[in-house]
Amino acid sequence: MKYFLYSGCSLEESASNYLKSVEAVGKALGLEFAEIEDWNCCGASISYVGANKLSQEVLNARNLALAEAQGGYDIVAPCSSCYIVMNQVNHELKENEEQREKVNQILAEGNLKFKGTTRVRHVLDVLFYDVGVEKIKAAVKKPLKGIQVGGYVGCQTVRPYGEYDSVERPVIMDRIIEALGARAVDFTHKVRCCGSGIFLTELDFGFELVGEILRTATDKGAEVMTTACPLCQLNLEAYQSRINQKLGTNYHIPVTFITQLMAVAFGMDPNKDAALNQNLIPVDKVLKVAA
Amino acid sequence: MAEKASSKYDPTFAREVFKHVDAGEEIVKCMQCGVCAASCPLAEKMEFSPRKIFTMIRAGEREKVLGSKDIMLCTSCYTCIVRCPRKVPVMEVMHGLAHYALRQGFVPRRESAKFGREFWKCIYNTGRVNEAKAMQGYYLSDGLVAGAKKGLEMKDIALNMLTHGRMKFKSLVPIIPAAKIKDIASLRKMLDKAREMGKGGSPS
Numbered sequence: 001m002k003y004f005l006y007s008g009c010s011l012e013e014s015a016s017n018y019l020k021s022v023e024a025v026g027k028a029l030g031l032e033f034a035e036i037e038d039w040n041c042c043g044a045s046i047s048y049v050g051a052n053k054l055s056q057e058v059l060n061a062r063n064l065a066l067a068e069a070q071g072g073y074d075i076v077a078p079c080s081s082c083y084i085v086m087n088q089v090n091h092e093l094k095e096n097e098e099q100r101e102k103v104n105q106i107l108a109e110g111n112l113k114f115k116g117t118t119r120v121r122h123v124l125d126v127l128f129y130d131v132g133v134e135k136i137k138a139a140v141k142k143p144l145k146g147i148q149v150g151g152y153v154g155c156q157t158v159r160p161y162g163e164y165d166s167v168e169r170p171v172i173m174d175r176i177i178e179a180l181g182a183r184a185v186d187f188t189h190k191v192r193c194c195g196s197g198i199f200l201t202e203l204d205f206g207f208e209l210v211g212e213i214l215r216t217a218t219d220k221g222a223e224v225m226t227t228a229c230p231l232c233q234l235n236l237e238a239y240q241s242r243i244n245q246k247l248g249t250n251y252h253i254p255v256t257f258i259t260q261l262m263a264v265a266f267g268m269d270p271n272k273d274a275a276l277n278q279n280l281i282p283v284d285k286v287l288k289v290a291a
Numbered sequence: 292m293a294e295k296a297s298s299k300y301d302p303t304f305a306r307e308v309f310k311h312v313d314a315g316e317e318i319v320k321c322m323q324c325g326v327c328a329a330s331c332p333l334a335e336k337m338e339f340s341p342r343k344i345f346t347m348i349r350a351g352e353r354e355k356v357l358g359s360k361d362i363m364l365c366t367s368c369y370t371c372i373v374r375c376p377r378k379v380p381v382m383e384v385m386h387g388l389a390h391y392a393l394r395q396g397f398v399p400r401r402e403s404a405k406f407g408r409e410f411w412k413c414i415y416n417t418g419r420v421n422e423a424k425a426m427q428g429y430y431l432s433d434g435l436v437a438g439a440k441k442g443l444e445m446k447d448i449a450l451n452m453l454t455h456g457r458m459k460f461k462s463l464v465p466i467i468p469a470a471k472i473k474d475i476a477s478l479r480k481m482l483d484k485a486r487e488m489g490k491g492g493s494p495s
Contacts (some may be wrong), residue, residue, distance in 0.1 A: 059482070109480040
């Protein structure tokens with residue numbers, strides 16, 4: 001199946017290990033990814049500071065219109081922020097004719113038109129519904145046996161519509177973890193926010209939010225965390241020593257992207273395909289499986 | 292009695308919010324149940340929960356609302372949106388209020404305002420956000436010395452990202468500009484027009 005892979009800004013640098021593993025896993029599962037030519041940033045959630053709602057809609061409508069004109073395949077977003085923002089604009093403009101006309105009047109500056117003929121989907125949705133657990137299981141060559149994985153879904157990943165999983169108690173990430181042969185740890189803060197884009201400017205609050213996520217997951221036995229969002233991954237991984245200083249804890253728990261675990265379980269190269277060498281906290285337990 | 296109670300309500304500010312704040316008209320649906328306040332991951336850090344902010348808007352407390360730190364503490368987790376029984380997009384109202392407050396000269400939260408502005412500047416200037424450049428812009432927005440000091444506080448994390456191939460060296464060097472999308476010219480025209488045509492501007 002062919003899709004547009006909307007990698008977004010984070011996957012260009014800070015989450016390049018996510019991009020590499022998404023591409024590797026996609027290839028192994030027969031997903032064909034194309035790029036939306038000349039895509040722009042989705043604006044993420046923080047753009048409300050500098051921009052009104054119409055500007056944020058235009059930003060996303062431009063990408064959607066480009067995708068429609070370039071083939072109209074489903075747009076797959078590995079980043080939860082890209083997914084939620086772009087998906088919401090797509091829905092709202094499809095439903096609201098008056099707003100759609102206003103946006104199209106603006107898009108005409110670039111000879112573009114939003115028609116509402118594509119879909120925006122999260123990579124988890126595509127992995128679970130288009131590929132399916134059976135096919136994922138069949139691709140596993142090195143099961144992640146005995147590894148206890150805390151699947152941190154994050155908040156934006158399944159919201160606001162809950163199109164492919166519950167907005168309060170999502171399950172499909174755990175089903176994928178189990179398909180890889182690992183044990184999915186159930187914990188209370190699976191969809192509790194990590195602080196997202198205000199983490200950086202309100203560090204103390206961010207530390208508390210992430211501290212609680214790590215506490216509830218490790219209390220239930222998680223040895224490795226996994227996410228499907230670049231900012232969740234960064235906030236959970238990069239600040240652990242600061243969090244320890246601040247909260248008097250002792251976390252040193254690796255934080256992976258779900259596609260990194262998949263690449264390892266599929267028997268692919270742990271560095272070239274899974275890009276585990278780019279994780280800041282070594283993922284030893286998983287690397288042992290790969291060896 | 293009744294007269295005294297109603298005299299506390301002043302619809303002037305509520306009208307301003309309906310007209311100029313993105314999603315502002317949605318607050319009429321609020322029935323003050325407090326599910327938003329109970330759901331917010333940072334509610335305990337707030338003086339005024341979203342529910343209280345809505346009441347204050349109805350009471351006409353303009354300065355108190357637009358100057359409140361709490362309208363800008365949103366992490367955008369959408370929990371209030373998915374739980375509100377009246378389908379008020381609470382998060383969007385908060386974003387709208389914060390945007391409007393900033394354009395009216397209030398600064399609810401200084402650091403988030405600076406970072407948010409740099410983030411948007413990257414989008415407007417290049418079409419995308421180079422994360423390292425956005426961070427530099429944010430750190431340097433207080434001047435070179437303050438910026439260098441702040442940057443140094445984060446140098447361990449930056450270095451860690453750099454050595455793990457999660458930040459490019461050229462992104463770290465301030466004098467090398469970030470790449471632009473091809474059709475940046477028309478994107479800017481679009482964004483200028485959207486700023487003009489959308490809500491958020493000054494009351495006329």
